Amino acid sequence: MIPDQEGPATPSAADKFDDEHYPAYTMGRAADMLGTTQGFLRSLGEAGLITPLRSAGGHRRYSRHQLRVAARARELVDQGTPIEAACRIISLEDQLHEAQRINTELRAGE
Numbered sequence: 001m002i003p004d005q006e007g008p009a010t011p012s013a014a015d016k017f018d019d020e021h022y023p024a025y026t027m028g029r030a031a032d033m034l035g036t037t038q039g040f041l042r043s044l045g046e047a048g049l050i051t052p053l054r055s056a057g058g059h060r061r062y063s064r065h066q067l068r069v070a071a072r073a074r075e076l077v078d079q080g081t082p083i084e085a086a087c088r089i090i091s092l093e094d095q096l097h098e099a100q101r102i103n104t105e106l107r108a109g110e
Contacts, residue, residue, distance in 0.1 A: 023053040023061035030062040036074055044070055049087040 016022045031038045041060070044050050050069050052060040069090060076086035
C-alpha cells in the first residue's frame with residue numbers, strides 16, 4: 001500500500017526548536033530580548049530589513065534569524081548610524097557574504 005501524499009508534514013516540536021527561521025517570538029518578547037522597543041522592531045519592518053510573519057490573530061512573530069539581524073541593526077544605531085543607513089549596511093553585508101559563499105563554492109569546483 002502506498003502512503004497518502006498530503007503535502008509537507010507538519011513540523012514536530014523538535015524541528016521547530018532547530019529551525020532558526022521558525023517565527024517563535026512575539027514582538028514584546030523579541031523587544032525584551034534585544035533590549036529595545038517594539039517601535040524599533042516596527043521601524044525595521046517598515047525599512048524592509050526584516051519582515052515578521054503574522055500569527056492567525058495578525059500579531060507579528062519573529063524568528064531567531066530575524067532577531068540576529070535586528071540585534072545587528074541595534075548595534076549600528078547605538079553607534080550613531082541612522083536606522084535607514086543601518087538597514088542598508090546590513091543588506092550590503094548580507095550580499096557580500098552571499099557573494100563570498102558563491103565564490104568559495106565555485107573555487108572548490110575547479
